[in-house]
Amino acid sequence: MKLLLLITAIMLCCSLPLVGIADSTSTHAAKEKQEPHNADYYYNQAVRYFDSGNQAYANLYYLKALNLNSAHKQARANLELSIRLSADSKLYPQHKFLVNATYRMLWFFSVNRLAIISLILLLLASLCLAWLLFYDPDKERALPLLSFIALCLMCLGSFTLLGFKSYQQRNNKLGVLISPTEQLLSGSSTAAISEVHAGLIVTILDIKDDYYLLRLPDGQSGRLPRHAVARVLQQ
Numbered sequence: 001m002k003l004l005l006l007i008t009a010i011m012l013c014c015s016l017p018l019v020g021i022a023d024s025t026s027t028h029a030a031k032e033k034q035e036p037h038n039a040d041y042y043y044n045q046a047v048r049y050f051d052s053g054n055q056a057y058a059n060l061y062y063l064k065a066l067n068l069n070s071a072h073k074q075a076r077a078n079l080e081l082s083i084r085l086s087a088d089s090k091l092y093p094q095h096k097f098l099v100n101a102t103y104r105m106l107w108f109f110s111v112n113r114l115a116i117i118s119l120i121l122l123l124l125a126s127l128c129l130a131w132l133l134f135y136d137p138d139k140e141r142a143l144p145l146l147s148f149i150a151l152c153l154m155c156l157g158s159f160t161l162l163g164f165k166s167y168q169q170r171n172n173k174l175g176v177l178i179s180p181t182e183q184l185l186s187g188s189s190t191a192a193i194s195e196v197h198a199g200l201i202v203t204i205l206d207i208k209d210d211y212y213l214l215r216l217p218d219g220q221s222g223r224l225p226r227h228a229v230a231r232v233l234q235q
Contacts, residue, residue: 039069046075055082055199056230060176063201063232067172070165071110087197092217111169114162121158125151172232173204175212179228186222187213193222204231 036042046061062079065072083092095103109117128151132144177200183192196216202224206213211223 037068039065039072039075041065042068043072043075043078046078050078050082055086056176056178058082059199059201060178060230060232063172063174063176066107067169067174067232069110069112070107071113076107082199083201086199088200091196091200091220106165109161109165111162111165114158114165118155118158118162121151121155125155170233175202175204175214175229175231176200177202177224177228178230179225182224182228184216184220184222184224185211193220196224202229204229 042061042065046058046065049055049061050058059079059082062075062082065075066079069075083089125148128144128148132141132148135141135144177196177198180198182196184194184196185191186193200216202212202214202216204212204214205221207226208223210226212226212229213221213223214229215221
C-alpha cells in the first residue's frame, strides 16, 4: 500500500508540468483568433501562398506550422527551399555540420513527442523504483539502483527540454517581412542600413512607437515599420 501511494505521488508531481503546459497552450490557442491549432492546416495554407507566388505569407505560415510541430518535415523542407530562393538568401548563416545536426535533433523532438517520451520515462522510473524496493536484500542492488538513477536523470532532462520547447512555442519572437521592399533603419537614427525584401524572417526584440526593433538572420539589428512585419504569434 505504501509503495502504491509513493508511486502515485511521484507520478502526480512529475505530471504537474504537463498539466501547466497543456493549460497554457490551450489559453494561447484561444488568443490566436480561434485559428486551428493544427500544423497541417498552416502547412497547407503556406503551400497555397507559395504556389500563388506570395513568398512572404508562405514563409509566415510555414513558421506557424513549425511553431506547433517542429518535426513537420514538409514544412521544414519547403521553408528551407523558400529561403534559398529568396532575394535575401545571403543573410541566412550557413551552419557547420555539427551545429546543423544539433538543430535537427532539437527540431525532431517536438512538444508532443517530448510529452509522450517524458510520460514513458516517468512510468519506467516508477517501475524501476518498485523493482528496487522489492529487490532481494541479500543480492547486490547496484543494477536496479543504477537503472533508477539513470531513468530519473533522463526523466529530468526530458521534462526540462519539454518546458524549454513549450516556452519557446508560447513566446515565439519570429516575424516575416510582408512588404515588397523596406529600408532597414538604424536603431538610434533614421539612417538606412540596407534594403530588405518580402519573405525575410526576422527576430523581434522590442516595440518602439510604430517600429519593431529586430534582428536579421545574420545578426544585424535595426528597425522596420510594424505594418511591414507579420508576427508568427499574434499579439
